[in-house]
Amino acid sequence: MNGTERDERGRYLKGVSGNPAGRPRGSKNRPVLSPSQWVTKHWKRAYSEALITHGNAEAALFELAALYAQHHPLTTPPGLCPACHRPLKLTSTSLYDCAVIAAPAVLTHARCEPIFTQGRLVEAASALRKILELAG
Numbered sequence: 001m002n003g004t005e006r007d008e009r010g011r012y013l014k015g016v017s018g019n020p021a022g023r024p025r026g027s028k029n030r031p032v033l034s035p036s037q038w039v040t041k042h043w044k045r046a047y048s049e050a051l052i053t054h055g056n057a058e059a060a061l062f063e064l065a066a067l068y069a070q071h072h073p074l075t076t077p078p079g080l081c082p083a084c085h086r087p088l089k090l091t092s093t094s095l096y097d098c099a100v101i102a103a104p105a106v107l108t109h110a111r112c113e114p115i116f117t118q119g120r121l122v123e124a125a126s127a128l129r130k131i132l133e134l135a136g
């Protein structure tokens, strides 16, 4: 900044944009898509950004895998554990059978949670590898 864009109180002068690279006047806003609506080009762009952020392909992939899993809901019927497919006992106090929240709005048995969480991540990473055309 050269100091002539703002007034003495720090406000931008009339006609000066604080974001010169922003949306041109009169052009339409692009809708912000949820990751559940993303297609290949969106996942590829997000992967490129994650690669820059992490500098590591595996870390970038697993960050996106968490996002992918969050936005691709389970098909397990409510009341069943998505890891072992046995009924959830919501009133159980046993550490083995009680239900825990394994992901937003996802219940599993307490003992199934680590397997479920890891499995979801591995599945999502595998789906993303196909989308991103990565080996592995």
Ligand SMILES: [Zn+2]
Pocket (backbone or CB within 6 Å): 081, 082, 083, 084, 085, 086, 108, 109, 112
């Ligand atoms: Zn289970």
